[in-house]
Amino acid sequence: MPLTFIDIERQKNWRITLFFLVLMVLYLAVVALFSAALPGPLIVESRFWIFLVVASFLAAGIHFWFSAANAVDTVVRRLDAQPPDPKDDIHRMFANIIQELHVVSGNKRDIRCAVIPSLSLNALAAADLKGNAVIAVTEGLLSRLTRPQIEAVVAHEAHHILSGDCLETTVAASIFGTFSSAMEKIRYTSSNRLFASPAFLLAWVLLQLGYLLNLFISREREYRADAAAVRMTRNPLALAETLHFLSRGWRGAGFIGSGFEMLCIVNPMATALDETEGFLPDLLSTHPPLRKRMDLLLAMARVSVAELDSNVERRSGEKQADSAPNYFAMSPRQQWQGPFTGGELDVLPWLSPLTWVATGEGQSAERAWKDPLINAIFLRRLAGETRTDSGFTCPSCRQPLATAAYKGTQVFQCSFCAGMLVENGKIPRIIARTGRERPCTERLNALARSVLQQNQTRNIYRKVSAHGAGPVPLLPCPKCKNPMYRGFYSTAHLIEVDRCSFCGLTWFDQDELEMLQCMIENRLLPEVPLTV
Amino acid sequence: MAGWIIIGIVVLGILWLIVIYNGLISKRNDVQGSWKQIDVQLNRRHDLIPNLVSTVKGALEFEQDTLEKVISARAKAVGASGPQSKAEAENMLTQALGKLFAVMENYPDLKSNQNVMQLQEEITSTENRIAFARQLYNDLVANYRTALQVFPNNFVSSMFNFQTEEYFEAPSETKAVPAVNLSIRK
Numbered sequence: 001m002p003l004t005f006i007d008i009e010r011q012k013n014w015r016i017t018l019f020f021l022v023l024m025v026l027y028l029a030v031v032a033l034f035s036a037a038l039p040g041p042l043i044v045e046s047r048f049w050i051f052l053v054v055a056s057f058l059a060a061g062i063h064f065w066f067s068a069a070n071a072v073d074t075v076v077r078r079l080d081a082q083p084p085d086p087k088d089d090i091h092r093m094f095a096n097i098i099q100e101l102h103v104v105s106g107n108k109r110d111i112r113c114a115v116i117p118s119l120s121l122n123a124l125a126a127a128d129l130k131g132n133a134v135i136a137v138t139e140g141l142l143s144r145l146t147r148p149q150i151e152a153v154v155a156h157e158a159h160h161i162l163s164g165d166c167l168e169t170t171v172a173a174s175i176f177g178t179f180s181s182a183m184e185k186i187r188y189t190s191s192n193r194l195f196a197s198p199a200f201l202l203a204w205v206l207l208q209l210g211y212l213l214n215l216f217i218s219r220e221r222e223y224r225a226d227a228a229a230v231r232m233t234r235n236p237l238a239l240a241e242t243l244h245f246l247s248r249g250w251r252g253a254g255f256i257g258s259g260f261e262m263l264c265i266v267n268p269m270a271t272a273l274d275e276t277e278g279f280l281p282d283l284l285s286t287h288p289p290l291r292k293r294m295d296l297l298l299a300m301a302r303v304s305v306a307e308l309d310s311n312v313e314r315r316s317g318e319k320q321a322d323s324a325p326n327y328f329a330m331s332p333r334q335q336w337q338g339p340f341t342g343g344e345l346d347v348l349p350w351l352s353p354l355t356w357v358a359t360g361e362g363q364s365a366e367r368a369w370k371d372p373l374i375n376a377i378f379l380r381r382l383a384g385e386t387r388t389d390s391g392f393t394c395p396s397c398r399q400p401l402a403t404a405a406y407k408g409t410q411v412f413q414c415s416f417c418a419g420m421l422v423e424n425g426k427i428p429r430i431i432a433r434t435g436r437e438r439p440c441t442e443r444l445n446a447l448a449r450s451v452l453q454q455n456q457t458r459n460i461y462r463k464v465s466a467h468g469a470g471p472v473p474l475l476p477c478p479k480c481k482n483p484m485y486r487g488f489y490s491t492a493h494l495i496e497v498d499r500c501s502f503c504g505l506t507w508f509d510q511d512e513l514e515m516l517q518c519m520i521e522n523r524l525l526p527e528v529p530l531t532v
Numbered sequence: 533m534a535g536w537i538i539i540g541i542v543v544l545g546i547l548w549l550i551v552i553y554n555g556l557i558s559k560r561n562d563v564q565g566s567w568k569q570i571d572v573q574l575n576r577r578h579d580l581i582p583n584l585v586s587t588v589k590g591a592l593e594f595e596q597d598t599l600e601k602v603i604s605a606r607a608k609a610v611g612a613s614g615p616q617s618k619a620e621a622e623n624m625l626t627q628a629l630g631k632l633f634a635v636m637e638n639y640p641d642l643k644s645n646q647n648v649m650q651l652q653e654e655i656t657s658t659e660n661r662i663a664f665a666r667q668l669y670n671d672l673v674a675n676y677r678t679a680l681q682v683f684p685n686n687f688v689s690s691m692f693n694f695q696t697e698e699y700f701e702a703p704s705e706t707k708a709v710p711a712v713n714l715s716i717r718k
Binding site: 089092093096097099100101103104105106147151232234 | 562565566569573649650653654656657660661664665667668
């Protein structure tokens with residue numbers, strides 16, 4: 001029978017009543033424990049016990065109502081989830097997918113959608129006693145999955161909400177779970193004294209109970225939601241691919257706090273218990289083994305796991321085959337772009353000798369100047385320049401340096417990376433002329449300030465961890481080709497420069513010379529006096 | 533005493549009849565309701581197409597033929613009535629749109645145009661909704677048909693003259709039957 005016929009959303013669940021009873025017994029136990037310290041005759045009286053039961057009932061009722069009634073808002077707030085941005089293409093697609101699933105389920109219930117600002121791969125659903133429901137998906141999941149795959153994930157979560165089992169998990173999670181994630185925070189941040197207080201004892205018991213709750217959450221519901229997702233989207237392969245993908249990614253452990261894991265499509269903490277079967281794991285685990293879930297889905301699609309694997313690989317292989325002699329290049333925004341042919345590389349405005357270039361997927365990346373074919377492009381570009389060649393080569397780009405005028409004196413500048421080679425004797429001159437021509441811009445000031453701050457922390461760190469070798473190799477001197485010494489310009493001016501002490505030359509990367517000038521002009525100095 | 537028993541059986545029989553009758557009615561209403569849902573989504577698509585056509589018209593000067601086909605297919609689909617003819621007209625429209633999207637792939641200007649991409653996403657979403665609404669409709673029809681035909685219900689349905697409902701047929705190209713050779717080789 002189609003899901004739409006099952007109107008179990010209004011059905012009251014016996015488990016929710018059970019949660020309430022557990023909570024009440026808990027309060028009763030705690031209150032009774034403390035009253036044991038009271039004088040003897042009071043305990044024997046029956047009126048006292050009636051009072052205790054009523055008090056714990058009220059306390060449990062207040063706790064229950066405040067945590068369960070607005071559970072959806074609580075979950076959304078705790079995860080800092082935002083409604084999808086209507087101006088964002090991918091978010092709009094997500095909102096559309098939710099609307100599509102409203103259609104396929106017969107518009108039985110209004111479901112909100114939200115995006116969790118995290119790069120992890122996970123999705124969760126929550127519903128509460130007020131009838132609100134939300135499906136939240138992480139930003140990482142949205143950006144890495146294809147449309148049919150997102151559809152499958154959302155359909156899975158929608159079934160949790162429509163079938164009503166989401167309500168009971170959310171209630172459970174909000175009664176005990178939110179508590180437990182709050183507790184985790186306290187444990188890390190507060191002093192030990194707190195552990196002795198009775199409030200902490202109560203909270204600790206709740207935390208332990210939160211783990212025990214997994215007993216009530218059966219693994220079966222995940223299988224059922226998978227099956228329902230397939231019934232809605234008619235695409236078992238998309239869901240299997242998604243699970244396959246999720247099994248390899250970061251699922252948000254640490255970001256999605258404990259207590260919420262039972263709401264998620266895959267357990268954020270990948271535990272060994274989850275991937276095993278048997279009586280005990282079935283009892284204690286909230287999620288069934290991913291492997292088993294994928295097997296079931298693939299059986300529906302009549303595809304084996306090996307085929308799925310090779311499918312994924314073939315797809316990436318096809319892309320590579322299309323782009324036979326091609327290059328991939330890292331754009332200034334740190335994204336791999338391509339494939340480009342040699343001609344296309346030639347017209348890329350941002351291509352420089354320092355750009356990372358790979359000749360195909362899976363190939364190791366190299367700086368562009370190391371590839372003779374690409375290097376020819378730069379030589380051609382230089383041919384049009386009118387600046388005179390100085391006879392030196394740029395230490396990072398390996399292209400000829402041109403003589404240039406800077407603040408009225410002559411320096412050697414690279415046409416590509418805008419780095420500058422300055423004779424040591426000229427540096428004081430340049431610094432003295434800072435105010436002339438180009439004064440410090442807002443951008444340079446901000447840049448200098450952040451570089452200073454960064455270098456300051458790094459400087460201290462380095463002292464503690466005993467000179468770790470930097471990942472950046474030393475640059476050769478443009479004149480004598482010996483490795484240059486890398487260090488700060490001075491202990492007061494934390495700008496990293498490369499110096500050749502034989503030739504008396506200093507190499508400044510792009511903006512470094514300007515930043516040094518700004519630091520001196522505006523007295524941007526390290527805040528902590530640095531002692532050696 | 534025997535009279536009471538007979539009265540009891542008659543009352544039970546009537547109750548049983550009422551239950552089955554009501555069940556059938558509610559299933560039929562579900563089917564009709566979901567048909568309305570397909571209509572809603574089809575109209576949504578019809579409303580989006582003029583927007584798309586006017587947005588891409590300028591860039592697709594040399595593809596007037598494809599655009600014409602989309603426009604005429606839309607006009608036909610708007611005019612169609614009844615599940616059968618509607619399904620046919622809509623399939624034509626789906627094909628014409630598919631062709632248009634394929635052509636648009638060749639125009640980088642269009643692919644980088646925010647407006648066009650938004651419209652394309654809206655239409656893709658609407659097509660999914662149509663497919664989903666149709667899927668729901670067919671599921672409900674299958675459900676209703678089964679309810680009409682199973683054993684005790686078939687008496688009730690013929691007594692009150694319940695009609696079966698038509699399926700919304702799938703697009704013709706997906707109907708192609710894979711060729712299977714079942715002959716035994718010797």
